[in-house]
Amino acid sequence: xxxxxxxxxxxxxxxxxxxxxxxxxxxxxxxxxxxxxxxxxxxxxxxxxxxxxxxxxxxxxxxxxxxxxxxxxxxxxxxxxxxxxxxxxxxxxxxxxxxxxxxxxxxxxxxxxxxxxxxxxxxxxxxxxxxxxxxxxxxxxxxxxxxxxxxxxxxxxxxxxxxxxxxxxxxxxxxxxxxxxxxxxxxxxxxxxxxxxxxxxxxxxxxxxxxxxxxxxxxxxxxxxxxxxxxxxxxxxxxxxxxxxxxxxxxxxxxxxxxxxxxxxxxxxxxxxxxxxxxxxxxxxxxxxxxxxxxxxxxxxxxxxxxxxxxxxxxxxxxxxxxxxxxxxxxxxxxxxxxxxxxxxxxxxxxxxxxxxxxxxxxxxxxxxxxxxxxxxxxxxxxxxxxxxxxxxxxxxxxxxxxxxxxxxxxxxxxxxxxxxxxxxxxxxxxxxxxxxxxxxxxxxx
Numbered sequence: 001x002x003x004x005x006x007x008x009x010x011x012x013x014x015x016x017x018x019x020x021x022x023x024x025x026x027x028x029x030x031x032x033x034x035x036x037x038x039x040x041x042x043x044x045x046x047x048x049x050x051x052x053x054x055x056x057x058x059x060x061x062x063x064x065x066x067x068x069x070x071x072x073x074x075x076x077x078x079x080x081x082x083x084x085x086x087x088x089x090x091x092x093x094x095x096x097x098x099x100x101x102x103x104x105x106x107x108x109x110x111x112x113x114x115x116x117x118x119x120x121x122x123x124x125x126x127x128x129x130x131x132x133x134x135x136x137x138x139x140x141x142x143x144x145x146x147x148x149x150x151x152x153x154x155x156x157x158x159x160x161x162x163x164x165x166x167x168x169x170x171x172x173x174x175x176x177x178x179x180x181x182x183x184x185x186x187x188x189x190x191x192x193x194x195x196x197x198x199x200x201x202x203x204x205x206x207x208x209x210x211x212x213x214x215x216x217x218x219x220x221x222x223x224x225x226x227x228x229x230x231x232x233x234x235x236x237x238x239x240x241x242x243x244x245x246x247x248x249x250x251x252x253x254x255x256x257x258x259x260x261x262x263x264x265x266x267x268x269x270x271x272x273x274x275x276x277x278x279x280x281x282x283x284x285x286x287x288x289x290x291x292x293x294x295x296x297x298x299x300x301x302x303x304x305x306x307x308x309x310x311x312x313x314x315x316x317x318x319x320x321x322x323x324x325x326x327x328x329x330x331x332x333x334x335x336x337x338x339x340x341x342x343x344x345x346x347x348x349x350x351x352x353x354x355x356x357x358x359x360x361x362x363x364x365x366x367x368x369x370x371x372x373x374x375x376x377x378x379x380x381x382x383x384x385x386x387x388x389x390x391x392x393x394x395x396x397x398x399x400x401x402x403x404x405x406x407x408x409x410x411x412x413x414x415x416x417x418x419x420x421x422x423x424x425x426x427x428x429x430x431x432x433x434x435x436x437x438x439x440x441x442x443x444x445x446x
Contacts, residue, residue: 115365179191214242323361361400
């Protein structure tokens with residue numbers, strides 16, 4: 001499994017000696033810069049920067065911000081890139097919360113493990129780019145190219161003085177897909193994406209991607225004491241989203257339902273909290289194109305690109321986007337222990353750890369009958385450790401099952417909003433990934 005370790009700004013734990021009883025209200029402009037520096041054997045050197053920017057005004061709304069912006073520009077030396085801007089405010093227009101983002105994700109190599117979870121075989125040795133003992137061809141079998149340009153908007157309002165509200169938004173997607181591009185890949189090698197195209201599991205009209213206007217609308221219930229670092233309360237999001245396919249016209253109109261329920265139970269006030277997230281996202285009508293399956297919708301963005309099921313945003317410790325289907329169900333449970341609070345360089349700091357347990361599965365398969373056609377494809381793929389693999393091996397015929405992982409993280413939190421996380425997870429089944437999954441980024445995942 002490929003690993004990317006981003007060397008990030010980490011405030012020294014020794015500063016916890018400067019403990020304080022309560023936060024000092026913040027005013028004016030506040031920055032949370034973070035360098036993106038690291039190395040991946042598959043993707044090369046990672047370099048760039050990201051930052052959260054907060055405006056607290058006169059401090060009367062602290063720990064809420066008047067507005068927040070996020071920017072990131074980072075690159076990998078072998079070709080992948082991220083450009084992202086985000087803005088969020090509850091107070092720019094009275095009574096209306098406005099969020100907007102513009103993002104580009106250039107991925108000459110991104111993971112594609114097939115459809116329907118356990119029904120798709122995962123052989124880690126086939127996923128390398130750089131030639132090695134097992135795959136001297138430099139195969140990258142589970143890789144494909146996928147570039148995403150996205151413009152997203154979301155609007156929220158309240159129903160009177162209640163804890164209920166409404167939400168709606170519009171997102172434009174322009175996604176291009178194809179065979180992975182990397183100078184270490186041997187020309188002429190076959191990928192799982194190529195096999196799916198050959199067997200019409202990915203139709204000709206979809207194989208290069210497409211454009212979609214996606215609309216969403218629903219209701220929100222929220223009693224959390226703080227959105228970004230809650231210690232108590234409930235949050236429910238229920239909404240529909242879909243696309244009429246009026247741009248690419250590939251007969252890919254679809255409507256989906258998403259439900260997210262989050263509960264936070266204080267065990268020790270302001271120090272120890274149990275958090276649980278139960279989620280469902282599923283097809284209601286139509287047929288979504290394959291390149292939209294990995295998108296996990298949310299009302300309020302926690303990550304710059306929420307995808308799954310698998311890895312950072314959903315099932316930590318599994319390989320990225322391991323599970324793809326028409327409908328998913330998953331849950332995340334964790335204990336959040338804030339073991340230190342202190343005031344330093346004019347900022348309120350907290351250090352927290354969060355042992356977690358995640359599980360999920362595909363509950364409605366995607367193009368299962370088309371997948372069964374692989375049984376007739378005798379195309380030779382590779383020999384790994386004395387075992388030969390053919391295209392027919394990559395539809396297992398197995399029933400889908402529950403996928404589980406567990407781990408722990410360290411969080412460095414500034415002013416209850418800017419949260420740098422270091423999370424380490426391990427899946428229970430080697431068919432979901434091997435080794436220790438390492439994720440370094442921003443925010444709790446729920």
